[in-house]
Amino acid sequence: MHNFDFVKPASLDEAVKALSAEGAQALSGGQTLMPTMKQRLAAPDVLVSLTGIAALKGVSGRAGASVTVGAATPHAVVAAEARAFYPALAALAGGIGDPAVRNRGTIGGSLANNDPAACYPAAVLASGATITTSRRDIAADDYFQGLFSTALEEGEIITGVTFPIPQKAAYVKFNQPASRFALTGVFVAKYADGVRVAVTGASNNGVFRWSDAEAALSADFSAGALAGLTVDDSEMIADLHGSAAYRANLVKVLTGRAVAAA
Amino acid sequence: MTKVSMTVNGKAVSAEAEGRTLLSAYLREGLGLTGTHVGCDTSQCGACVVHVDGKAVKSCTVFAMDVAGASVTTIEGMANPDGSLGVIQQAFQDHHGLQCGFCTPGMVMSSAALLAANPHPTEAEVRHGLEGNICRCTGYHNIVKAVLAASGQTVAAE
Ligand SMILES: Cc1cc2nc3c(=O)[nH]c(=O)nc-3n(C[C@H](O)[C@H](O)[C@H](O)COP(=O)(O)OP(=O)(O)OC[C@H]3O[C@@H](n4cnc5c(N)ncnc54)[C@H](O)[C@@H]3O)c2cc1C
Ligand code: FES
Ligand code: FES
Numbered sequence: 001m002h003n004f005d006f007v008k009p010a011s012l013d014e015a016v017k018a019l020s021a022e023g024a025q026a027l028s029g030g031q032t033l034m035p036t037m038k039q040r041l042a043a044p045d046v047l048v049s050l051t052g053i054a055a056l057k058g059v060s061g062r063a064g065a066s067v068t069v070g071a072a073t074p075h076a077v078v079a080a081e082a083r084a085f086y087p088a089l090a091a092l093a094g095g096i097g098d099p100a101v102r103n104r105g106t107i108g109g110s111l112a113n114n115d116p117a118a119c120y121p122a123a124v125l126a127s128g129a130t131i132t133t134s135r136r137d138i139a140a141d142d143y144f145q146g147l148f149s150t151a152l153e154e155g156e157i158i159t160g161v162t163f164p165i166p167q168k169a170a171y172v173k174f175n176q177p178a179s180r181f182a183l184t185g186v187f188v189a190k191y192a193d194g195v196r197v198a199v200t201g202a203s204n205n206g207v208f209r210w211s212d213a214e215a216a217l218s219a220d221f222s223a224g225a226l227a228g229l230t231v232d233d234s235e236m237i238a239d240l241h242g243s244a245a246y247r248a249n250l251v252k253v254l255t256g257r258a259v260a261a262a
Numbered sequence: 263m264t265k266v267s268m269t270v271n272g273k274a275v276s277a278e279a280e281g282r283t284l285l286s287a288y289l290r291e292g293l294g295l296t297g298t299h300v301g302c303d304t305s306q307c308g309a310c311v312v313h314v315d316g317k318a319v320k321s322c323t324v325f326a327m328d329v330a331g332a333s334v335t336t337i338e339g340m341a342n343p344d345g346s347l348g349v350i351q352q353a354f355q356d357h358h359g360l361q362c363g364f365c366t367p368g369m370v371m372s373s374a375a376l377l378a379a380n381p382h383p384t385e386a387e388v389r390h391g392l393e394g395n396i397c398r399c400t401g402y403h404n405i406v407k408a409v410l411a412a413s414g415q416t417v418a419a420e
Contacts, residue, residue: 180393
Protein backbone atom coordinates (compact mmCIF):
# COMPACT_ATOMS: atom_id res chain seq x y z
CA MET A 1 0.00 0.00 0.00
CA HIS A 2 1.28 3.48 -0.82
CA ASN A 3 1.84 5.66 2.20
CA PHE A 4 -0.32 8.68 3.04
CA ASP A 5 -0.83 11.28 5.73
CA PHE A 6 -3.36 10.21 8.33
CA VAL A 7 -5.59 12.75 10.02
CA LYS A 8 -8.35 12.14 12.52
CA PRO A 9 -10.42 15.27 13.05
CA ALA A 10 -12.82 15.53 15.99
CA SER A 11 -15.46 17.64 14.20
CA LEU A 12 -17.28 17.60 10.88
CA ASP A 13 -16.03 21.10 10.02
CA GLU A 14 -12.42 20.00 10.39
CA ALA A 15 -13.12 16.89 8.32
CA VAL A 16 -14.69 18.94 5.51
CA LYS A 17 -11.65 21.19 5.54
CA ALA A 18 -9.20 18.28 5.55
CA LEU A 19 -11.05 16.68 2.63
CA SER A 20 -10.66 19.80 0.51
CA ALA A 21 -6.92 19.03 0.24
CA GLU A 22 -5.58 17.59 -3.02
CA GLY A 23 -5.73 13.76 -2.97
CA ALA A 24 -7.67 13.56 0.31
CA GLN A 25 -10.19 10.76 0.90
CA ALA A 26 -12.54 9.86 3.74
CA LEU A 27 -11.90 6.73 5.82
CA SER A 28 -14.75 5.28 7.83
CA GLY A 29 -14.62 1.62 8.87
CA GLY A 30 -11.98 0.84 6.24
CA GLN A 31 -13.55 -2.55 5.43
CA THR A 32 -13.80 -1.66 1.76
CA LEU A 33 -11.24 1.09 1.36
CA MET A 34 -8.34 -0.72 3.02
CA PRO A 35 -8.51 -3.83 0.82
CA THR A 36 -8.81 -1.46 -2.16
CA MET A 37 -5.70 0.43 -1.08
CA LYS A 38 -3.79 -2.81 -0.55
CA GLN A 39 -4.51 -3.64 -4.18
CA ARG A 40 -3.38 -0.10 -5.09
CA LEU A 41 -6.74 0.54 -6.72
CA ALA A 42 -6.91 3.57 -4.44
CA ALA A 43 -3.90 5.60 -3.36
CA PRO A 44 -5.00 8.69 -1.46
CA ASP A 45 -2.40 11.25 -0.34
CA VAL A 46 -4.33 12.04 2.81
CA LEU A 47 -6.77 9.82 4.67
CA VAL A 48 -9.30 11.64 6.79
CA SER A 49 -10.69 9.28 9.42
CA LEU A 50 -14.30 9.96 10.35
CA THR A 51 -14.25 7.57 13.31
CA GLY A 52 -13.33 10.27 15.84
CA ILE A 53 -16.34 12.48 15.09
CA ALA A 54 -18.98 11.83 17.77
CA ALA A 55 -21.67 13.70 15.82
CA LEU A 56 -21.50 11.09 13.03
CA LYS A 57 -22.22 8.17 15.36
CA GLY A 58 -25.32 6.67 16.86
CA VAL A 59 -28.94 5.75 16.21
CA SER A 60 -31.85 7.98 17.19
CA GLY A 61 -35.51 7.82 16.32
CA ARG A 62 -39.15 8.29 17.09
CA ALA A 63 -41.15 5.09 17.27
CA GLY A 64 -43.47 4.69 14.30
CA ALA A 65 -42.10 7.81 12.58
CA SER A 66 -38.43 7.72 11.59
CA VAL A 67 -35.00 6.56 12.60
CA THR A 68 -31.72 8.34 11.86
CA VAL A 69 -28.38 6.53 11.70
CA GLY A 70 -25.13 8.50 11.89
CA ALA A 71 -22.85 7.84 8.92
CA ALA A 72 -19.97 6.49 11.02
CA THR A 73 -22.15 4.09 13.01
CA PRO A 74 -20.86 0.50 12.69
CA HIS A 75 -23.23 -2.19 11.44
CA ALA A 76 -23.16 -3.97 14.84
CA VAL A 77 -24.47 -0.84 16.58
CA VAL A 78 -27.27 -0.48 14.03
CA ALA A 79 -28.14 -4.16 14.53
CA ALA A 80 -28.51 -3.57 18.27
CA GLU A 81 -29.89 -0.04 18.49
CA ALA A 82 -32.19 0.26 15.46
CA ARG A 83 -34.12 -2.81 16.49
CA ALA A 84 -36.65 -0.96 18.63
CA PHE A 85 -37.44 1.41 15.75
CA TYR A 86 -37.00 -0.54 12.54
CA PRO A 87 -36.44 -4.30 13.05
CA ALA A 88 -35.93 -5.10 9.35
CA LEU A 89 -33.14 -2.51 9.12
CA ALA A 90 -31.51 -3.87 12.27
CA ALA A 91 -31.73 -7.42 10.91
CA LEU A 92 -30.11 -6.34 7.64
CA ALA A 93 -27.23 -4.69 9.53
CA GLY A 94 -26.81 -7.83 11.65
CA GLY A 95 -26.48 -9.96 8.52
CA ILE A 96 -23.68 -8.00 6.85
CA GLY A 97 -20.40 -9.92 6.52
CA ASP A 98 -19.26 -11.34 9.86
CA PRO A 99 -19.01 -9.98 13.42
CA ALA A 100 -15.57 -8.37 12.96
CA VAL A 101 -16.67 -6.63 9.75
CA ARG A 102 -19.80 -5.41 11.53
CA ASN A 103 -17.73 -3.92 14.35
CA ARG A 104 -15.85 -1.65 11.92
CA GLY A 105 -17.88 -1.21 8.73
CA THR A 106 -20.33 1.69 8.64
CA ILE A 107 -23.48 2.72 6.81
CA GLY A 108 -21.82 5.86 5.44
CA GLY A 109 -18.98 3.86 3.93
CA SER A 110 -21.37 1.33 2.46
CA LEU A 111 -23.54 4.00 0.81
CA ALA A 112 -20.60 6.06 -0.46
CA ASN A 113 -19.12 2.95 -2.02
CA ASN A 114 -22.43 1.67 -3.48
CA ASP A 115 -21.18 -1.82 -4.24
CA PRO A 116 -23.76 -3.52 -6.49
CA ALA A 117 -23.97 -6.42 -4.00
CA ALA A 118 -24.11 -4.37 -0.78
CA CYS A 119 -27.04 -4.68 1.61
CA TYR A 120 -27.68 -1.12 2.87
CA PRO A 121 -28.52 0.34 -0.55
CA ALA A 122 -31.56 -1.98 -0.68
CA ALA A 123 -32.85 -0.73 2.68
CA VAL A 124 -32.24 2.90 1.80
CA LEU A 125 -33.95 2.68 -1.59
CA ALA A 126 -36.89 0.54 -0.41
CA SER A 127 -37.48 2.91 2.52
CA GLY A 128 -37.27 6.06 0.42
CA ALA A 129 -34.70 7.22 2.99
CA THR A 130 -32.97 10.59 2.96
CA ILE A 131 -29.19 10.79 2.85
CA THR A 132 -27.89 13.84 4.66
CA THR A 133 -24.46 15.14 3.71
CA SER A 134 -22.18 17.97 4.71
CA ARG A 135 -23.90 20.00 1.98
CA ARG A 136 -27.52 18.87 1.47
CA ASP A 137 -30.25 16.25 1.77
CA ILE A 138 -30.47 13.69 -1.05
CA ALA A 139 -33.52 11.50 -1.66
CA ALA A 140 -32.70 7.79 -2.10
CA ASP A 141 -34.29 7.85 -5.57
CA ASP A 142 -31.74 10.48 -6.68
CA TYR A 143 -28.76 9.11 -4.78
CA PHE A 144 -27.90 5.76 -6.42
CA GLN A 145 -26.54 6.24 -9.92
CA GLY A 146 -25.26 2.83 -11.01
CA LEU A 147 -22.30 0.63 -10.11
CA PHE A 148 -20.13 2.27 -7.46
CA SER A 149 -21.57 5.62 -8.46
CA THR A 150 -23.66 8.03 -6.41
CA ALA A 151 -24.86 11.64 -6.31
CA LEU A 152 -21.99 12.51 -3.93
CA GLU A 153 -19.66 15.24 -5.13
CA GLU A 154 -15.93 15.58 -4.51
CA GLY A 155 -15.27 16.16 -0.81
CA GLU A 156 -18.92 15.72 0.21
CA ILE A 157 -19.35 13.73 3.43
CA ILE A 158 -22.42 11.67 4.29
CA THR A 159 -23.39 12.61 7.83
CA GLY A 160 -26.45 10.45 8.37
CA VAL A 161 -29.40 8.59 6.89
CA THR A 162 -33.04 9.04 7.93
CA PHE A 163 -35.46 6.18 7.32
CA PRO A 164 -39.23 6.65 7.49
CA ILE A 165 -40.51 3.64 9.44
CA PRO A 166 -42.77 1.35 7.40
CA GLN A 167 -45.80 -0.59 8.62
CA LYS A 168 -44.13 -3.83 7.60
CA ALA A 169 -40.78 -4.67 6.06
CA ALA A 170 -38.23 -7.43 5.56
CA TYR A 171 -34.92 -7.98 3.84
CA VAL A 172 -34.09 -11.41 2.45
CA LYS A 173 -30.58 -12.02 1.26
CA PHE A 174 -29.29 -14.97 -0.71
CA ASN A 175 -25.68 -15.12 0.46
CA GLN A 176 -22.77 -15.46 -1.88
CA PRO A 177 -21.17 -17.98 0.48
CA ALA A 178 -17.53 -16.96 -0.01
CA SER A 179 -17.86 -13.18 0.23
CA ARG A 180 -21.04 -13.14 2.33
CA PHE A 181 -22.28 -10.25 0.19
CA ALA A 182 -25.70 -10.58 -1.45
CA LEU A 183 -25.77 -12.81 -4.52
CA THR A 184 -29.19 -11.20 -4.66
CA GLY A 185 -31.06 -9.43 -1.88
CA VAL A 186 -34.54 -7.93 -1.77
CA PHE A 187 -35.90 -5.36 0.67
CA VAL A 188 -39.67 -4.93 0.77
CA ALA A 189 -41.24 -2.06 2.74
CA LYS A 190 -44.98 -1.38 3.08
CA TYR A 191 -45.99 2.21 3.80
CA ALA A 192 -49.45 3.74 4.14
CA ASP A 193 -49.11 5.16 0.61
CA GLY A 194 -47.76 2.02 -1.07
CA VAL A 195 -45.14 -0.69 -1.18
CA ARG A 196 -41.52 -0.21 -2.25
CA VAL A 197 -39.29 -3.08 -3.41
CA ALA A 198 -35.53 -2.64 -3.85
CA VAL A 199 -33.19 -5.26 -5.25
CA THR A 200 -29.44 -5.49 -4.69
CA GLY A 201 -26.81 -7.90 -6.00
CA ALA A 202 -28.67 -8.64 -9.20
CA SER A 203 -28.33 -5.82 -11.70
CA ASN A 204 -25.44 -4.52 -13.77
CA ASN A 205 -26.77 -1.07 -12.90
CA GLY A 206 -26.64 -1.59 -9.13
CA VAL A 207 -29.56 -1.39 -6.71
CA PHE A 208 -32.94 -0.85 -8.40
CA ARG A 209 -36.67 -0.69 -7.63
CA TRP A 210 -38.83 -3.45 -9.06
CA SER A 211 -41.81 -1.33 -10.00
CA ASP A 212 -44.08 -4.14 -11.29
CA ALA A 213 -43.85 -5.82 -7.91
CA GLU A 214 -44.46 -2.53 -6.13
CA ALA A 215 -47.72 -2.05 -8.05
CA ALA A 216 -48.86 -5.63 -7.47
CA LEU A 217 -48.00 -5.58 -3.77
CA SER A 218 -49.56 -2.16 -3.21
CA ALA A 219 -52.85 -3.66 -4.45
CA ASP A 220 -52.43 -6.95 -2.58
CA PHE A 221 -49.62 -7.41 -0.06
CA SER A 222 -49.16 -11.16 -0.43
CA ALA A 223 -46.53 -13.36 -2.04
CA GLY A 224 -49.27 -14.67 -4.35
CA ALA A 225 -49.65 -11.20 -5.88
CA LEU A 226 -46.29 -11.75 -7.61
CA ALA A 227 -47.38 -14.94 -9.39
CA GLY A 228 -47.98 -13.43 -12.83
CA LEU A 229 -44.87 -11.21 -12.87
CA THR A 230 -41.67 -11.86 -14.76
CA VAL A 231 -38.28 -10.25 -14.24
CA ASP A 232 -36.38 -9.11 -17.32
CA ASP A 233 -32.90 -10.69 -17.16
CA SER A 234 -31.25 -8.58 -19.85
CA GLU A 235 -29.61 -6.24 -17.31
CA MET A 236 -28.82 -8.91 -14.70
CA ILE A 237 -25.31 -9.74 -13.52
CA ALA A 238 -23.94 -13.01 -14.91
CA ASP A 239 -20.82 -14.48 -13.29
CA LEU A 240 -19.51 -17.81 -12.04
CA HIS A 241 -21.82 -17.61 -9.02
CA GLY A 242 -25.01 -17.35 -11.05
CA SER A 243 -26.34 -16.63 -14.53
CA ALA A 244 -28.54 -13.67 -15.40
CA ALA A 245 -31.61 -15.92 -15.56
CA TYR A 246 -30.75 -17.41 -12.17
CA ARG A 247 -30.55 -13.96 -10.61
CA ALA A 248 -33.78 -12.85 -12.28
CA ASN A 249 -35.48 -15.88 -10.77
CA LEU A 250 -33.96 -15.11 -7.36
CA VAL A 251 -35.41 -11.59 -7.51
CA LYS A 252 -38.92 -13.00 -7.74
CA VAL A 253 -38.41 -15.79 -5.22
CA LEU A 254 -36.75 -13.53 -2.64
CA THR A 255 -39.39 -10.82 -3.07
CA GLY A 256 -42.03 -13.42 -2.23
CA ARG A 257 -40.06 -14.56 0.79
CA ALA A 258 -39.60 -10.98 1.97
CA VAL A 259 -43.35 -10.33 1.72
CA ALA A 260 -44.03 -13.49 3.71
CA ALA A 261 -41.46 -12.51 6.34
CA ALA A 262 -42.59 -8.87 6.66
CA MET B 263 7.17 7.70 11.31
CA THR B 264 5.26 8.82 14.36
CA LYS B 265 5.04 7.28 17.81
CA VAL B 266 1.64 5.66 18.24
CA SER B 267 0.53 4.76 21.76
CA MET B 268 -2.22 2.49 22.99
CA THR B 269 -2.91 -0.01 25.74
CA VAL B 270 -2.22 -3.61 24.75
CA ASN B 271 -3.15 -6.44 27.11
CA GLY B 272 -3.43 -3.94 29.94
CA LYS B 273 0.00 -2.36 29.42
CA ALA B 274 0.67 1.12 28.02
CA VAL B 275 2.79 0.66 24.88
CA SER B 276 4.09 2.75 22.03
CA ALA B 277 5.85 2.04 18.76
CA GLU B 278 6.70 3.83 15.54
CA ALA B 279 4.09 3.72 12.79
CA GLU B 280 3.38 5.26 9.40
CA GLY B 281 -0.09 6.19 8.19
CA ARG B 282 -0.31 2.88 6.34
CA THR B 283 0.86 0.72 9.26
CA LEU B 284 -1.82 -1.88 9.90
CA LEU B 285 -2.74 -2.74 13.48
CA SER B 286 -1.57 -6.31 12.73
CA ALA B 287 1.89 -5.01 11.71
CA TYR B 288 2.03 -2.63 14.67
CA LEU B 289 1.41 -5.54 17.04
CA ARG B 290 3.67 -8.05 15.32
CA GLU B 291 6.56 -5.90 14.14
CA GLY B 292 6.25 -2.86 16.39
CA LEU B 293 5.62 -4.70 19.64
CA GLY B 294 6.88 -8.21 18.81
CA LEU B 295 3.48 -9.73 19.65
CA THR B 296 3.54 -12.37 16.94
CA GLY B 297 0.63 -14.37 18.35
CA THR B 298 -1.68 -12.37 16.09
CA HIS B 299 -1.45 -14.18 12.76
CA VAL B 300 -1.87 -12.72 9.29
CA GLY B 301 -3.42 -15.30 6.99
CA CYS B 302 -4.94 -13.52 4.04
CA ASP B 303 -4.28 -9.83 4.70
CA THR B 304 -7.50 -9.15 2.76
CA SER B 305 -10.07 -9.26 5.59
CA GLN B 306 -11.37 -12.70 4.67
CA CYS B 307 -9.87 -15.22 7.09
CA GLY B 308 -10.06 -13.81 10.61
CA ALA B 309 -6.66 -15.16 11.76
CA CYS B 310 -5.74 -11.60 12.77
CA VAL B 311 -8.75 -10.90 15.00
CA VAL B 312 -7.99 -8.90 18.16
CA HIS B 313 -10.24 -6.88 20.43
CA VAL B 314 -10.27 -3.08 20.23
CA ASP B 315 -12.11 -1.58 23.20
CA GLY B 316 -13.77 -4.96 23.69
CA LYS B 317 -14.91 -5.46 20.09
CA ALA B 318 -13.52 -8.15 17.78
CA VAL B 319 -11.92 -6.61 14.69
CA LYS B 320 -9.66 -7.84 11.90
CA SER B 321 -6.36 -6.17 12.76
CA CYS B 322 -5.19 -6.42 9.13
CA THR B 323 -8.03 -4.08 8.23
CA VAL B 324 -7.55 -1.35 10.83
CA PHE B 325 -4.85 1.33 10.71
CA ALA B 326 -2.78 1.53 13.90
CA MET B 327 -3.15 5.31 13.94
CA ASP B 328 -6.94 5.03 13.80
CA VAL B 329 -6.95 3.18 17.12
CA ALA B 330 -4.27 5.21 18.91
CA GLY B 331 -5.26 5.45 22.56
CA ALA B 332 -7.53 2.41 22.40
CA SER B 333 -7.38 -0.65 24.61
CA VAL B 334 -6.37 -3.69 22.58
CA THR B 335 -6.41 -7.33 23.64
CA THR B 336 -4.47 -9.95 21.69
CA ILE B 337 -4.05 -13.70 22.09
CA GLU B 338 -1.06 -12.97 24.37
CA GLY B 339 -3.57 -11.44 26.79
CA MET B 340 -5.77 -14.55 26.98
CA ALA B 341 -3.73 -16.75 29.33
CA ASN B 342 -4.37 -16.72 33.07
CA PRO B 343 -2.12 -14.47 35.18
CA ASP B 344 -0.04 -17.50 36.23
CA GLY B 345 0.68 -18.31 32.59
CA SER B 346 -1.64 -21.31 32.34
CA LEU B 347 -4.10 -21.46 29.44
CA GLY B 348 -7.28 -19.42 29.77
CA VAL B 349 -10.65 -21.18 29.75
CA ILE B 350 -11.22 -20.86 26.00
CA GLN B 351 -7.64 -21.83 25.14
CA GLN B 352 -7.84 -24.86 27.41
CA ALA B 353 -11.15 -25.90 25.83
CA PHE B 354 -9.55 -25.71 22.36
CA GLN B 355 -6.81 -28.03 23.59
CA ASP B 356 -9.19 -30.41 25.36
CA HIS B 357 -11.54 -30.72 22.39
CA HIS B 358 -8.91 -30.80 19.63
CA GLY B 359 -10.11 -27.45 18.33
CA LEU B 360 -6.81 -26.93 16.53
CA GLN B 361 -4.45 -28.83 14.30
CA CYS B 362 -1.81 -26.59 12.70
CA GLY B 363 -2.87 -23.73 14.98
CA PHE B 364 -2.61 -20.98 12.40
CA CYS B 365 -6.22 -19.87 12.68
CA THR B 366 -6.37 -20.43 16.44
CA PRO B 367 -5.45 -16.96 17.74
CA GLY B 368 -8.26 -15.45 15.69
CA MET B 369 -10.64 -18.27 16.60
CA VAL B 370 -9.96 -17.76 20.31
CA MET B 371 -10.38 -13.99 20.08
CA SER B 372 -13.62 -14.26 18.09
CA SER B 373 -14.89 -16.90 20.53
CA ALA B 374 -14.06 -14.69 23.50
CA ALA B 375 -16.01 -11.79 21.99
CA LEU B 376 -18.89 -14.12 21.17
CA LEU B 377 -19.04 -15.51 24.72
CA ALA B 378 -18.75 -12.06 26.28
CA ALA B 379 -21.86 -10.99 24.36
CA ASN B 380 -23.68 -14.31 24.65
CA PRO B 381 -22.43 -16.47 27.56
CA HIS B 382 -24.60 -19.51 26.67
CA PRO B 383 -24.75 -19.71 22.89
CA THR B 384 -26.46 -22.45 20.95
CA GLU B 385 -24.43 -24.45 18.45
CA ALA B 386 -25.98 -22.41 15.63
CA GLU B 387 -25.02 -19.15 17.35
CA VAL B 388 -21.43 -20.35 17.71
CA ARG B 389 -21.24 -21.25 14.03
CA HIS B 390 -22.79 -17.92 13.07
CA GLY B 391 -20.46 -16.02 15.41
CA LEU B 392 -17.37 -17.64 13.90
CA GLU B 393 -18.49 -17.00 10.32
CA GLY B 394 -15.56 -14.63 9.72
CA ASN B 395 -12.92 -17.14 10.84
CA ILE B 396 -11.64 -19.69 8.37
CA CYS B 397 -9.90 -22.92 9.43
CA ARG B 398 -8.29 -25.12 6.81
CA CYS B 399 -7.59 -28.06 9.13
CA THR B 400 -10.22 -28.99 11.66
CA GLY B 401 -13.48 -28.97 9.74
CA TYR B 402 -14.85 -26.70 12.50
CA HIS B 403 -16.78 -29.30 14.51
CA ASN B 404 -14.21 -29.47 17.29
CA ILE B 405 -13.86 -25.69 17.37
CA VAL B 406 -17.60 -25.40 17.90
CA LYS B 407 -17.42 -28.05 20.63
CA ALA B 408 -14.57 -26.18 22.31
CA VAL B 409 -16.52 -22.95 22.39
CA LEU B 410 -19.63 -24.67 23.77
CA ALA B 411 -17.46 -26.37 26.40
CA ALA B 412 -15.81 -23.07 27.30
CA SER B 413 -19.27 -21.66 27.93
CA GLY B 414 -19.83 -24.36 30.53
CA GLN B 415 -22.11 -26.52 28.41
CA THR B 416 -21.67 -30.27 28.28
CA VAL B 417 -20.43 -31.60 24.97
CA ALA B 418 -19.84 -35.18 23.93
CA ALA B 419 -16.31 -36.37 24.68
CA GLU B 420 -14.08 -37.48 21.81
C1 LIG C 1 -15.41 -9.99 4.62
C2 LIG C 1 -16.35 -8.88 4.29
C3 LIG C 1 -17.69 -9.17 4.11
C4 LIG C 1 -18.60 -8.16 3.79
N1 LIG C 1 -19.91 -8.50 3.62
C5 LIG C 1 -20.81 -7.52 3.31
C6 LIG C 1 -22.19 -7.82 3.14
O1 LIG C 1 -22.64 -8.95 3.30
N2 LIG C 1 -23.03 -6.81 2.81
C7 LIG C 1 -22.59 -5.52 2.68
O2 LIG C 1 -23.40 -4.65 2.40
N3 LIG C 1 -21.30 -5.20 2.84
C8 LIG C 1 -20.40 -6.17 3.15
N4 LIG C 1 -19.08 -5.83 3.33
C9 LIG C 1 -18.68 -4.43 3.16
C10 LIG C 1 -18.80 -3.70 4.49
O3 LIG C 1 -20.16 -3.55 4.83
C11 LIG C 1 -18.11 -2.35 4.45
O4 LIG C 1 -18.05 -1.96 5.78
C12 LIG C 1 -18.79 -1.24 3.72
O5 LIG C 1 -19.05 -1.54 2.38
C13 LIG C 1 -17.91 0.02 3.69
O6 LIG C 1 -18.02 0.68 4.91
P1 LIG C 1 -16.74 1.24 5.66
O7 LIG C 1 -17.26 2.03 6.80
O8 LIG C 1 -15.83 0.13 5.98
O9 LIG C 1 -16.14 2.23 4.58
P2 LIG C 1 -14.64 2.52 4.11
O10 LIG C 1 -14.01 1.29 3.62
O11 LIG C 1 -13.93 3.29 5.16
O12 LIG C 1 -14.95 3.52 2.90
C14 LIG C 1 -15.57 3.08 1.70
C15 LIG C 1 -15.69 4.26 0.74
O13 LIG C 1 -16.62 5.21 1.21
C16 LIG C 1 -16.01 6.48 1.39
N5 LIG C 1 -16.63 7.01 2.62
C17 LIG C 1 -16.65 6.42 3.83
N6 LIG C 1 -17.43 7.09 4.69
C18 LIG C 1 -17.91 8.16 4.01
C19 LIG C 1 -18.80 9.23 4.35
N7 LIG C 1 -19.34 9.33 5.58
N8 LIG C 1 -19.08 10.15 3.41
C20 LIG C 1 -18.56 10.04 2.17
N9 LIG C 1 -17.73 9.06 1.77
C21 LIG C 1 -17.41 8.12 2.69
C22 LIG C 1 -14.53 6.22 1.47
O14 LIG C 1 -13.79 7.33 1.04
C23 LIG C 1 -14.39 5.02 0.53
O15 LIG C 1 -14.36 5.46 -0.78
C24 LIG C 1 -18.16 -6.82 3.65
C25 LIG C 1 -16.80 -6.51 3.84
C26 LIG C 1 -15.90 -7.53 4.15
C27 LIG C 1 -14.47 -7.18 4.36
S1 FES D 1 -5.28 -11.73 7.97
FE1 FES D 1 -6.82 -10.36 8.59
S2 FES D 1 -8.60 -11.35 7.94
FE2 FES D 1 -7.06 -12.66 7.17
S1 FES E 1 -5.99 -25.40 12.81
FE1 FES E 1 -4.99 -25.15 10.91
S2 FES E 1 -6.11 -23.55 10.00
FE2 FES E 1 -7.25 -23.97 11.75
